[in-house]
Amino acid sequence: xxxxxRAKSGLREMTRRAVRAQIAETAMTLFAANGFEQTTxxxxxxxxxxxxxxxxxxxxxxxxxxxxxxxxxxxxxAEALAARPxxxxxxxxxxxxxxxxxxxxxxxxDTNIAMARMLDxxxxxxxxxxxxxxxxxxxxxxxxxxxLRGPTRTRELxxxxxxxxxxxxLNVAVDEWARTGGTKPLDGLLDTALTAVRS
Amino acid sequence: xxxxxRAKSGLREMTRRAVRAQIAETAMTLFAANGFEQTTxxxxxxxxxxxxxxxxxxxxxxxxxxxxxxxxxxxxxAEALAARPxxxxxxxxxxxxxxxxxxxxxxxxDTNIAMARMLDxxxxxxxxxxxxxxxxxxxxxxxxxxxLRGPTRTRELxxxxxxxxxxxxLNVAVDEWARTGGTKPLDGLLDTALTAVRS
DNA sequence: CCTTACCTGTCAGTCACTGACAATCTCGTC
DNA sequence: GACGAGATTGTCAGTGACTGACAGGTAAGG
Numbered sequence: 096x097x098x099x100x101r102a103k104s105g106l107r108e109m110t111r112r113a114v115r116a117q118i119a120e121t122a123m124t125l126f127a128a129n130g131f132e133q134t135t136x137x138x139x140x141x142x143x144x145x146x147x148x149x150x151x152x153x154x155x156x157x158x159x160x161x162x163x164x165x166x167x168x169x170x171x172x173a174e175a176l177a178a179r180p181x182x183x184x185x186x187x188x189x190x191x192x193x194x195x196x197x198x199x200x201x202x203x204x205d206t207n208i209a210m211a212r213m214l215d216x217x218x219x220x221x222x223x224x225x226x227x228x229x230x231x232x233x234x235x236x237x238x239x240x241x242x243l244r245g246p247t248r249t250r251e252l253x254x255x256x257x258x259x260x261x262x263x264x265l266n267v268a269v270d271e272w273a274r275t276g277g278t279k280p281l282d283g284l285l286d287t288a289l290t291a292v293r294s
Numbered sequence: 295x296x297x298x299x300r301a302k303s304g305l306r307e308m309t310r311r312a313v314r315a316q317i318a319e320t321a322m323t324l325f326a327a328n329g330f331e332q333t334t335x336x337x338x339x340x341x342x343x344x345x346x347x348x349x350x351x352x353x354x355x356x357x358x359x360x361x362x363x364x365x366x367x368x369x370x371x372a373e374a375l376a377a378r379p380x381x382x383x384x385x386x387x388x389x390x391x392x393x394x395x396x397x398x399x400x401x402x403x404d405t406n407i408a409m410a411r412m413l414d415x416x417x418x419x420x421x422x423x424x425x426x427x428x429x430x431x432x433x434x435x436x437x438x439x440x441x442l443r444g445p446t447r448t449r450e451l452x453x454x455x456x457x458x459x460x461x462x463x464l465n466v467a468v469d470e471w472a473r474t475g476g477t478k479p480l481d482g483l484l485d486t487a488l489t490a491v492r493s
Numbered sequence: 494c495c496t497t498a499c500c501t502g503t504c505a506g507t508c509a510c511t512g513a514c515a516a517t518c519t520c521g522t523c
Numbered sequence: 524g525a526c527g528a529g530a531t532t533g534t535c536a537g538t539g540a541c542t543g544a545c546a547g548g549t550a551a552g553g
Contacts, residue, residue: 107519107530135508146533151510222421225428229420252483253490255466260491263458271451284451291452292459293492306499306550334539345502350541 115153118143122160127209131161131217158223161214165224169231172196176238185242185254189235189261190289197281200269204277211273228266232258264288314352317342321359326408330360330416357422360413364423368430371395375437384441384453388434388460389488396480399468403476410472427465431457463487 121142125134136157140147154160176192183191200207214220232255240254268284320341324333335356339346353359375391382390399406413419431454439453467483 111531136510137508147509148511148534149532152531155510157509221428222425225424226421229424249486249490252466252470252486255470256463256487256490259462259466260459263462264455267451267454267458271454287448287451288455291448291455310500335541336539346540347503347542348501351500354541356540 111153114143118150118153119160119163123210126161126217127213131213132219156223158220161210161220162223162227165227166230168196169227169234172231173234173238176235181242183242185239185257186261186289186293188242189239189258190285192235193261193265193285194282196265197285200272201277201281208273208277211269215270215273228262232262235262260292261289264292310352317349317352318359318362322409325360325416326412330412331418355422357419360409360419361422361426364426365429367395368426368433371430372433372437375434380441382441384438384456385460385488385492387441388438388457389484391434392460392464392484393481395464396484399471400476400480407472407476410468414469414472427461431461434461459491460488463491 118139122134122139125139125142136150137147139160140150143150154163172192175195176188179188179191214224235258236251236254239258240250243250243254245253265285265288268281268288271284272279272281317338321333321338324338324341335349336346338359339349342349353362371391374394375387378387378390413423434457435450435453438457439449442449442453444452463484464487467480467487470483471478471480
């Protein structure tokens with residue numbers, strides 16, 4: 096009980112992570128096959144080999160089986176942004192911070208495009224998707240505020256506007272990328288979007 | 295059955311609209327008093343004097359009792375944008391198109407601030423709020439595309455980026471306006487946000 | 494008056510999600 | 524190897540949003 100902080104038992108956390116991944120994977124398979132709303136949680140539970148109740152001990156909601164990993168992406172963006180030199184202006188810093196995420200997307204292009212298409216085809220999932228992306232803004236806000244000059248009074252407002260707009264560009268670029276099946280390079284789409292906004 | 299198009303019986307449609315408004319109003323009152331999730335649909339139905347089943351004949355979901363009217367706002371924005379001269383660039387046209395909406399918000403400042411605060415305090419409502427706002431972009435997209443020059447190939451992508459960013463600025467401004475209780479003028483907040491993005 | 498279409502209440506059912514309890518398992522410790 | 528604490532699980536029971544089906548009532552049109 097001494098070190099409440101981290102490391103845990105190690106194994107507990109590892110198996111828990113594995114089970115979580117297993118649930119998410121079979122859930123995605125069933126969703127892709129039968130549709131999100133047509134698949135019940137009990138079906139997923141049966142497929143994994145556990146009770147429906149226990150599934151909810153790994154995922155707070157059914158939707159989180161799809162978008163649950165997106166919180167980590169937000170943290171990744173924030174870390175990448177913090178790693179940029181402090182004298183860089185917000186826009187270029189944000190653009191560079193997005194690069195690792197773009198690389199991850201293009202690395203598993205097939206998987207990510209398939210997932211993006213499922214999200215697009217399932218209206219019930221769009222709200223939670225937008226919600227996750229909105230939380231990315233929260234993670235990027237403090238660092239962006241620090242990069243701004245001018246009146247302190249409006250600094251947070253301006254930072255919010257910039258972060259929200261930059262993420263909007265990212266959304267637009269990724270959507271277009273998935274919609275066209277990865278034909279066009281993701282980097283170029285994002286740059287086009289960002290340039291259009293700042294012109 | 296002849297004219298399927300419009301006009302209907304007139305009276306039917308009027309009473310229907312009135313009942314819908316009545317439900318939304320009492321729902322908002324109960325939500326403000328007891329919270330959104332603590333208020334059941336049956337409670338609302340009892341207060342209005344009808345069965346819980348019938349409430350769902352006026353609103354597809356419980357959340358729509360709060361954000362249902364937002365579709366009209368999107369249409370209003372689109373109309374205002376269409377009324378702007380065609381040689382106006384996207385940003386200024388969008389800014390002017392938002393003005394009527396800003397005026398509506400400030401006219402019923404107390405009501406709208408109270409609603410915005412309730413939305414902010416109720417995490418369960420944020421997804422559907424974001425969803426409605428995302429649909430505004432769809433309504434503004436065609437007209438904005440028409441105002442763009444440059445390569446046709448990237449025109450829609452750039453239009454999406456601009457519309458999404460402009461709406462993001464609107465969100466940020468309105469949130470800040472509601473958060474500070476209407477102290478700062480909404481126009482100025484929006485201009486600050488837009489300027490910060492385009493600088 | 495009568496037909497037609499709509500509105501409504503009631504009943505029954507699905508499904509996501511939650512709390513409580515007891516059985517089981519794992520781990521660190523003696 | 525035995526033991527006790529804490530975590531994990533299945534089961535049961537319940538809430539609440541939402542849906543389909545059926546039947547009675549009411550208003551519009553001929």
